[in-house]
Amino acid sequence: xxxxxxxxxxxxxxxxxxxxxxxxxxxxxxxxxxxxxxxxxxxxxxxxxxxxxxxxxxxxxxxxxxxxxxxxxxxxxxxxxxxxxxxxxxxxxxxxxxxxxxxxxxxxxxxxxxxxxxxxxxxxxxxxxxxxxxxxxxxxxxxxxxxxxxxxxxxxxxxxxxxxxxxxxxxxxxxxxxxxxxxxxxxxxxxxxxxxxxxxxxxxxxxxxxxxxxxxxxxxxxxxxxxxxxxxxxxxxxxxxxxxxxxxxxxxxxxxxxxxxxxxxxxxxxxxxxxxxxxxxxxxxxxxxxxxxxxxxxxxxxxxxxxxxxxxxxxxxxxxxxxxxxxxxxxxxxxxxxxxxxxxxxxxxxxxxxxxxxxxxxxxxxxxxxxxxxxxxxxxxxxxxxxxxxxxxxxxxxxxxxxxxxxxxxxxxxxxxxxxxxxxxxxxxxxxxxxxxxxxxxxxxxxxxxxxxxxxxxxxxxxxxxxxxxxxxxxxxxxxxxxxxxxxxxxxxxxxxxxxxxxxxxxxxxxxxxxxxxxxxxxxxxxxxxxxxxxxxxxxxxxxxxxxxxxxxxxxxxxxxxxxxxxxxxxxx
Numbered sequence: 082x083x084x085x086x087x088x089x090x091x092x093x094x095x096x097x098x099x100x101x102x103x104x105x106x107x108x109x110x111x112x113x114x115x116x117x118x119x120x121x122x123x124x125x126x127x128x129x130x131x132x133x134x135x136x137x138x139x140x141x142x143x144x145x146x147x148x149x150x151x152x153x154x155x156x157x158x159x160x161x162x163x164x165x166x167x168x169x170x171x172x173x174x175x176x177x178x179x180x181x182x183x184x185x186x187x188x189x190x191x192x193x194x195x196x197x198x199x200x201x202x203x204x205x206x207x208x209x210x211x212x213x214x215x216x217x218x219x220x221x222x223x224x225x226x227x228x229x230x231x232x233x234x235x236x237x238x239x240x241x242x243x244x245x246x247x248x249x250x251x252x253x254x255x256x257x258x259x260x261x262x263x264x265x266x267x268x269x270x271x272x273x274x275x276x277x278x279x280x281x282x283x284x285x286x287x288x289x290x291x292x293x294x295x296x297x298x299x300x301x302x303x304x305x306x307x308x309x310x311x312x313x314x315x316x317x318x319x320x321x322x323x324x325x326x327x328x329x330x331x332x333x334x335x336x337x338x339x340x341x342x343x344x345x346x347x348x349x350x351x352x353x354x355x356x357x358x359x360x361x362x363x364x365x366x367x368x369x370x371x372x373x374x375x376x377x378x379x380x381x382x383x384x385x386x387x388x389x390x391x392x393x394x395x396x397x398x399x400x401x402x403x404x405x406x407x408x409x410x411x412x413x414x415x416x417x418x419x420x421x422x423x424x425x426x427x428x429x430x431x432x433x434x435x436x437x438x439x440x441x442x443x444x445x446x447x448x449x450x451x452x453x454x455x456x457x458x459x460x461x462x463x464x465x466x467x468x469x470x471x472x473x474x475x476x477x478x479x480x481x482x483x484x485x486x487x488x489x490x491x492x493x494x495x496x497x498x499x500x501x502x503x504x505x506x507x508x509x510x511x512x513x514x515x516x517x518x519x520x521x522x523x524x525x526x527x528x529x530x531x532x533x534x535x536x537x538x539x540x541x542x543x544x545x546x547x548x549x550x551x552x553x554x555x556x557x558x559x560x561x562x563x564x565x566x567x568x569x570x571x572x573x574x575x576x577x578x579x580x581x582x583x584x585x586x587x588x589x590x591x592x593x594x595x596x597x598x599x600x601x602x603x604x605x606x607x608x609x610x611x612x613x614x615x616x617x618x619x620x621x622x623x624x625x626x627x628x629x630x631x632x633x634x635x636x637x638x639x640x641x642x643x644x645x646x647x648x649x650x651x652x653x654x
Contacts, residue, residue, distance in 0.1 A: 113153025
């Protein structure tokens with residue numbers, strides 16, 4: 082299934098009422114400059130360039146012969162030129178079908194496209210536009226820059242070649258092409274350019290290539306020039322010969338035939354101990370087929386689960402915008418893989434479509450899901466992971482809760498489930514339940530008045546196990562502090578008072594004048610110390626050479642080493 086939703090507000094053809102709506106969808110999330118062209122009175126193109134954000138606001142409705150470029154460009158120097166070398170982003174692929182050149186009507190071409198082309202030869206387009214005298218098929222691309230131009234050229238050429246019987250313009254294969262804008266007027270037919278059909282699908286070049294087997298010629302790499310000695314085909318190299326001589330002397334064996342490359346290689350592998358060529362992994366025929374059968378059964382289980390989840394998902398969803406096309410494609414793909422019959426798978430898909438809230442047309446379902454049958458006919462399939470399925474179907478978290486095959490189970494949960502299943506099959510209980518039952522038995526035996534030895538003997542447990550269980554059953558209670566009586570408190574206070582009076586009686590009393598004199602001398606010493614420290618810091622700041630000299634003298638023993646000694650040398654007391 083090619084194409085995913087563009088994730089915009091435009092979902093149906095009724096959403097496109099003006100040219101601005103069309104351009105807003107076409108150039109959403111695309112950077113660069115777009116060319117706006119009009120035919121002047123001299124039948125020449127008058128070109129203007131707008132950024133992708135400004136082109137949306139430009140008026141096109143009712144304008145005669147208005148064109149825009151399908152891809153964007155960038156500035157080169159000070160100007161913009163609508164040339165292929167100036168491409169910035171590849172926004173679309175397109176097919177210009179001139180019905181009048183093939184003597185066909187637009188209605189007959191549309192009918193043939195629906196029946197024979199869409200889904201089988203070419204993908205379903207994003208837009209089908211009535212250009213006045215012909216049709217445009219426009220495919221919106223996502224996230225393609227100018228580096229993808231070689232692959233774009235091949236895809237563009239393929240789309241045009243497939244539509245040549247319908248009157249496709251073979252020259253419409255360049256990336257700088259301009260096409261008419263919907264809601265403008267074609268002066269040649271005097272009719273308005275309008276959108277006929279719309280599907281909210283965007284494509285990638287790689288997906289289209291893969292789906293339809295489009296190949297392009299790759300550049301052949303130039304052969305590398307060989308250097309050194311070139312030996313004849315089948316002979317051993319000089320490096321192999323040197324290593325063979327070393328192994329021959331080490332193990333005392335004869336040298337191999339150096340003219341035989343494989344014999345020399347086998348000799349080196351045998352005697353070097355790095356590899357044993359005779360050792361080969363052998364798998365029995367029966368073991369191999371048993372693995373295949375097991376793998377096949379697992380695959381069938383996954384497909385059945387995903388089909389059930391798909392039915393459950395669309396039973397919850399209502400309305401048109403619920404990814405019906407993608408869901409029907411996946412249903413047909415998985416059903417055909419499961420059954421192996423394409424017709425029966427298609428029939429079941431149509432039955433599933435009938436169960437939807439708003440079923441699609443049967444013809445439309447057959448066309449849009451045809452690629453599933455085509456892929457399986459070629460012996461291939463789409464490998465969709467659970468993450469990819471959630472992405473293309475836009476599954477929410479609430480919806481994922483109801484879906485089992487798309488819900489990722491952690492390895493821990495899976496192992497736990499397998500463990501519980503095995504215990505249930507063997508008739509055993511979990512370790513947690515065993516511990517709970519044992520502690521319950523210990524509590525019952527303690528109530529009966531049994532001691533530790535008897536309980537350990539009855540339950541066949543160790544002393545350490547018993548102590549661990551007892552710590553949980555009967556947690557140790559912290560001993561409370563004993564209250565102190567009031568009498569003891571009074572005795573303590575009285576003893577403390579007596580001790581204080583004894584200490585005071587031991588100390589000799591001091592005279593008041595002597596005490597004041599002592600305090601005065603202590604304050605003076607502190608003041609002198611602060612002054613000396615400040616003076617010394619000033620000396621350090623302003624006389625660094627003097628300080629260095631003093632430190633050298635101090636080291637030589639001229640005066641006591643240390644800062645105080647340096648200070649006393651300069652400022653004697």
